[in-house]
Amino acid sequence: MDELAEKMGVDPLTLRRKHAGSPKDPMSGKKYSDKHLLECYRIGAAEIGWQRRRSGGIRGSAPHRRRGIGMATQIWGGGGGPPAYATVHVNPDGTVVLTAGTQDIGTGTRTVIAQVCADELGVDLDAIQVRIGDTDHPYGPISAGSVTTASMGPAVRIAARDAKEQLLGAAAGVLETPKAELRLEGGVIVSKGARTPLGEILSKVENNTVIGKGARHPNDPELSQRTFGAHFAEVEVDVRTGEITVEHIVAVHDIGRVVNPTTARSQVEGGVLQALGFALSEERFVDRATGRVMNANLENYKVPTVKDVPAKITVKFVDRPDRRANNLGIKGLGEPPIIPTAAAIANAVANATGARVRHAPLTRARVLEALAIAEARS
């Protein structure tokens, strides 16, 4: 895209803006459930200072160092879908057990589904015990494909609502008040002028554990559920040694409603760092004669170190619920953060130096070779 823009003499972001606004998914011809890619571009461009970008790069911190700004887009699935099931047990003491067959591999699933449950049920987050990671539990999707939150979340909400309806029904009988006049808030049944702890209601009904069940509803087959995002990179390149320093990454994503800003930001930061290795240093070496992998170790398979981490990573979300995607308006954020980072860095390097490296990672060898080619051309 950047090379096309350069040939046309157009700013690469302008070129993208011209073509990125379509509400239709060109793959399927269906309308997107929601799309705020242009908003991602707007936020990202402002955060990185895109107006500072100059064709041919800008001066770096020393005569042999050039600075460049680049960006790239991500469009990914992440709409989730069935099958996914959850159950919500409300115990006589007012505590809640949320059970699902999903797993938390560090992405924050445990926290996020507890939040959805607490919010829908009307109890404190502390009251919820999450039981996941067991195939004896109701079926949940694998932790892959950016589908976990958008598959599990809606099922949990339905289960919590089921439990809540049962609780309000029981409370209506005990309190002799119409169900429509009751609310559940912070573990307390609130009616006109009265507050009754949940435990008190449950102790008065015969079957005193309430079980809510939820199954993920299907997606609208007429719509295309996608996530959108853009990453912007600012780099400095030592044009005589090929050393790249990533100074700033701005990551902006449209994933519908953000359930938990902290875990979402953390997921993006993790994706950026993982992609940093993909962009700059991680490479497998296979001996061509024997097929042996020469660097199946942490000495020569180079994951980024703390010193490689950009001085600044800015994470932003559009954070508008995608109401046509599912009952929570949420979409996944598993893979999106790793998708555009390497391309954004490579585009920034090309902007800084005029050297276009088409293979990841951008090692000294590749950058120096591209610089030599660029120099020969000019």
Next chain:
Amino acid sequence: MNAFSYARPRALAEALRMLRNGAIALAGGTDLVGLMKDGLARPASLVDLTGIEGLRGWSHGKGRGLRIGALTPLVELETSDALAKTMPILRESLRDAATVQLRTMGTVGGNLLQRNRCWYFRDEGTVCWLKGGSRCFAIDGENRYHAIIGAQECVIVSPSDLVPALLAYDAEIALTSSRGTRQMKLADLFVAPHGRERREHALRPGELITEVRVPEAALARRGTYLKAMDRKAWSFALVSVAAAAKIERGVARDVRLIMGGVAPVPWRVSAAEKALEGTTLDDAACADAADRVLAGATPLRDNGYKVTLARELVRRALRSLVA
């Protein structure tokens, strides 16, 4: 890992007796233990040197040069402010060496004697020339990290960050064995494997490095160490350069230029140093020195970039001496 016997004597004489009988010396273990775990070293007995008094620490007697005990942890050379005044290149070279954990365990003597990092050598299943096999697999294999100069049957590169820095200051080493002691130039410790010499170090059996000595005259030099890595920390050098010289009224004397990561031994070309003698280390002199130090370089399929890197690092290191 094979079974082995282990002893930690308190007296040097006792250690030397064990070494004479074929024991292998263990200090920080940051290289040896890795070699043992990978099946590349199978010692029947280890003699742990860390219980021996008197081989740790450094001293600088005015006019008598710098002495560094072989068991001194690298981190001690890196963090000592007093030493940073006496010989600043030590801190500079060690700052980017391995990790702080490895520098804490690793010793000066062990650093000098560490083995090369060639991934064919380090692969237990590959019987390369250096391990007694019939050929080097890197020469026409995966050779991004290998030698561009000075190699014969084996294209390993000198891995140490400390060694080029010490060589730029004319370091010598004291050796001892049950037969007696001797002193040699540190430069003479390193062997480019060739012919029957399928080894990297010229240590005799049963011999131990006890001390590194830097002559007083060399301490008057300005020095610098530059290292290119393919990430910003915890990597062996793609190319490194140690440069030192006495700068008198802007003119360079006693110039030393040593490169790591490019040849099987720390790479030094005296013609390059001589040509710099008496110059102001201007760009033309630096370019000329780079030409001379890399004359005859024969890059392999994947390591031509090292020539470009080496030229630039030589220039920068020399220029910084007069900056």
